[in-house]
Amino acid sequence: MSLSLNQWTTKRWSVAEAVDGCVRHGVEAIGLWRQDVAAQGLAESARLVREAGLRVSSLCRGGFLTTGSAEALDDNRRAIEEAAELGAACLVLVVGGLPGVVPGEPLGAGADRDLAGARERVAEALAVLAPYAGERGVRLALEPLHPMYCADRAVLSTLGQALDLAEPYPVAQVGVVVDTFHVWWDPQVFEQIARAGARIASYQVCDYLHPLPADVLLGRGVMGDGVIDFGPLTRAVLEAGYTGDIEVEIFNAEVWAADPDEVLATVKERFAALIG
Amino acid sequence: MSLSLNQWTTKRWSVAEAVDGCVRHGVEAIGLWRQDVAAQGLAESARLVREAGLRVSSLCRGGFLTTGSAEALDDNRRAIEEAAELGAACLVLVVGGLPGVVPGEPLGAGADRDLAGARERVAEALAVLAPYAGERGVRLALEPLHPMYCADRAVLSTLGQALDLAEPYPVAQVGVVVDTFHVWWDPQVFEQIARAGARIASYQVCDYLHPLPADVLLGRGVMGDGVIDFGPLTRAVLEAGYTGDIEVEIFNAEVWAADPDEVLATVKERFAALIG
Numbered sequence: 001m002s003l004s005l006n007q008w009t010t011k012r013w014s015v016a017e018a019v020d021g022c023v024r025h026g027v028e029a030i031g032l033w034r035q036d037v038a039a040q041g042l043a044e045s046a047r048l049v050r051e052a053g054l055r056v057s058s059l060c061r062g063g064f065l066t067t068g069s070a071e072a073l074d075d076n077r078r079a080i081e082e083a084a085e086l087g088a089a090c091l092v093l094v095v096g097g098l099p100g101v102v103p104g105e106p107l108g109a110g111a112d113r114d115l116a117g118a119r120e121r122v123a124e125a126l127a128v129l130a131p132y133a134g135e136r137g138v139r140l141a142l143e144p145l146h147p148m149y150c151a152d153r154a155v156l157s158t159l160g161q162a163l164d165l166a167e168p169y170p171v172a173q174v175g176v177v178v179d180t181f182h183v184w185w186d187p188q189v190f191e192q193i194a195r196a197g198a199r200i201a202s203y204q205v206c207d208y209l210h211p212l213p214a215d216v217l218l219g220r221g222v223m224g225d226g227v228i229d230f231g232p233l234t235r236a237v238l239e240a241g242y243t244g245d246i247e248v249e250i251f252n253a254e255v256w257a258a259d260p261d262e263v264l265a266t267v268k269e270r271f272a273a274l275i276g
Numbered sequence: 277m278s279l280s281l282n283q284w285t286t287k288r289w290s291v292a293e294a295v296d297g298c299v300r301h302g303v304e305a306i307g308l309w310r311q312d313v314a315a316q317g318l319a320e321s322a323r324l325v326r327e328a329g330l331r332v333s334s335l336c337r338g339g340f341l342t343t344g345s346a347e348a349l350d351d352n353r354r355a356i357e358e359a360a361e362l363g364a365a366c367l368v369l370v371v372g373g374l375p376g377v378v379p380g381e382p383l384g385a386g387a388d389r390d391l392a393g394a395r396e397r398v399a400e401a402l403a404v405l406a407p408y409a410g411e412r413g414v415r416l417a418l419e420p421l422h423p424m425y426c427a428d429r430a431v432l433s434t435l436g437q438a439l440d441l442a443e444p445y446p447v448a449q450v451g452v453v454v455d456t457f458h459v460w461w462d463p464q465v466f467e468q469i470a471r472a473g474a475r476i477a478s479y480q481v482c483d484y485l486h487p488l489p490a491d492v493l494l495g496r497g498v499m500g501d502g503v504i505d506f507g508p509l510t511r512a513v514l515e516a517g518y519t520g521d522i523e524v525e526i527f528n529a530e531v532w533a534a535d536p537d538e539v540l541a542t543v544k545e546r547f548a549a550l551i552g
Contacts, residue, residue: 098503107486113505115460148424150461151486151503161463184391185426187437210383210427214490227374227427229389 001238001276004029004057006204006249007036009267010260015040017260019048025264029055029245031204032086034079046086057245058141058177058202059088064096065125066118066155072096076129083138089244090141090201091133092177095122097152103217118155123165126174134173141201142166143177146185148216159183159192166199175201178237179249181208181220184228193236200242205230205275206250213253220251222263223270230274246275277514277552280305280333282480282525283312285543286536291316293536295324301540305331305521307480308362310355322362333521334417334453334478335364340372341401342394342431348372352405359414365520366417366477367409368453371398373428379493394431399441402450410449417477418442419453422461424492435459435468442475451477454513455525457484457496460504469512476518481506481551482526489529496527498539499546506550522551 005027007018015036022030030049037045037059049056062079065072076093083091097103098118100110112118126140133140142162145154156162159176166174176199183189185208193200207226212219223230234246248267255263281303283294291312298306306325313321313335325332338355341348352369359367373379374394376386388394402416409416418438421430432438435452442450452475459465461484469476483502488495499506510522524543531539 101486101503104487107501107503111486111503113503115505116508119463146424147422147461148488148492151484157461158463185423185433187395187434208427210377210387211380212424212492216424216488216492225383227377227383227387227389229391232392 002028002245003268003271003276004031004055004245004247005264005267006031006058006060006247007033008060009248009250009255010263011256013260015045016048019052019054021260021264022054023052024261025268027264027268029057031058031060031247031249032056032088033060034082037082037086042082042085049086055245056086056088057247059083059086059091061092061094062140063093065122066096067099068121068124073125073128076125077132080129080133080136080138084136088138090139090175092141092143092202094143094145095154095156097150097155101152103152104215115155122155126165126169130169130173134170139172139175139201141175141177143179144182146182158186158188159196160188163192163196163199171198175199177202177204179204180228180230180233181206184208184233189233190236193240197240200237200240202244202247203237203242204247204249205234206248218251218253220249222250222255222266223248223274234275246271278304278521279544279547279552280307280331280521280523281540281543282307282334282336282523283309284336285524285526285531286539287532289536291321292324295328295330297536297540298330299328300537301544303540303544305333307334307336307523307525308332308364309336310358313358313362318358318361325362331521332362332364333523335359335362335367337368337370338416339369341369341398342372343375344397344400349401349404352401353408356405356409356412356414360412364414366415366451368417368419368478370419370421371430371432373426373431377428379428380491391431398431402441402445406445406449410446415448415451415477417451417453419455420458422458434462434464435472436464439468439472439475447474451475453478453480455480456504456506456509457482460484460509465509466512469516473516476513476516478520478523479513479518480523480525481510482524494527494529496525498526498531498542499524499550510551522547
């Protein structure tokens with residue numbers, strides 16, 4: 001089991017700095033974010049990870065497909081091309097919330113409460129994007145998000161639902177993300193991890209903090225700082241046949257304020273103790 | 277379809293005041309809370325609702341069974357006796373979170389991360405309490421809570437999980453609560469409502485606010501103020517055969533600060549427009 005640093009765990013680092021950090025700390029893989037890749041330059045980012053000998057465990061993220069807009073599809077096609085150029089093991093898709101419901105902003109008159117419709121549009125977009133990704137050797141990874149993000153970030157809320165959505169497509173084209181923060185509470189999680197098998201495109205770990213901070217997006221903590229029992233989940237993912245890197249992805253105001261080198265040292269220590 | 281006022285929607289009102297409020301506003305049923313009943317006196321509360329001709333749609337709440345303690349069982353036996361004396365249609369059970377994880381308090385060294393164990397203890401407690409309730413003519417109502425409360429309030433997170441837990445017992449002994457706030461996001465909710473059928477002991481409505489307030493417990497809003505599409509859920513509950521009262525239960529700092537008479541007037545108006 002090999003640790004991958006998701007770049008947003010050390011959010012202050014650019015792609016170049018995060019690549020250096022991985023090399024310095026003996027971390028063999030990295031999860032990249034599109035906006036940081038764009039800031040560094042796509043070709044330059046690809047060169048940096050290649051020359052450092054790092055695997056790109058994921059590119060975050062495509063998705064936001066619930067409006068059914070042509071712009072969203074175009075943006076996802078670009079994300080697929082970027083993932084191909086970076087040699088990323090998968091492109092993570094956060095499918096989007098209810099149309100017109102914006103994270104952190106008050107509910108406006110344009111909010112669309114048709115949850116079934118939003119889910120249907122995700123399925124329709126996937127039918128377009130899966131073959132496009134397949135032709136470019138890119139694997140899409142559907143990420144179910146914790147149900148508290150259903151309104152504003154992802155109408156995809158459980159692993160079972162993600163697997164239903166992935167089912168029509170080849171395993172190499174559409175996989176799923178198992179992220180401990182999002183799935184730990186799910187009474188069906190072990191059964192669905194076993195069902196997922198080779199569909200698991202990414203295993204992401206971080207803890208679920210208690211109490212949640214005022215901005216629930218930032219409720220992710222370093223493993224050991226929250227309520228998740230990582231042993232059973234990690235064992236289940238491995239028993240399902242997952243052999244990829246294990247990404248640590250933490251959104252947390254204190255972690256982001258800390259020295260990234262210290263964060264990465266702590267993450268490595270906790271990973272060794274609780275995950276690998 | 278008849279509106280029931282859950283007493284905590286007008287939290288400043290005592291039992292006597294809430295009963296008066298219901299009569300004044302033409303509301304025929306009320307959901308009571310144990311601590312308010314205790315403050316009013318159990319016999320006096322029973323007399324007040326009886327003389328006002330109100331139905332008691334639920335008593336909130338028993339539960340907190342995840343520690344496996346004898347004290348918790350004793351407290352639930354008392355709650356069952358109270359529900360019997362009040363003639364409540366059901367006793368709502370909020371099963372409790374991970375042992376040692378306290379709402380609003382930092383995670384301490386005593387936090388128990390064994391989620392499967394906590395769930396098992398709920399099943400064990402139910403085996404004791406269901407027959408006790410049955411002998412007294414009281415129906416227990418298992419309430420799945422939104423997964424964001426899994427750590428600190430209820431390890432019971434989905435309707436499907438509640439139905440699995442209820443299955444060994446007669447329908448008259450153990451039912452489930454369908455609360456729109458807790459279940460609206462669930463991709464299996466319609467299938468599970470249909471499966472529930474006569475197990476539905478209570479249908480509670482309120483909206484899911486966006487963004488959530490800093491204390492996520494208070495993210496409940498008056499119908500129409502949040503992201504829930506009530507039509508499909510209400511139709512599904514009615515098609516499943518539910519004929520009981522529909523309780524409006526809102527935990528919300530602004531609602532609690534407002535004049536309870538105005539709150540109840542608004543609730544009635546929104547109920548007529550969106551639910552009944």
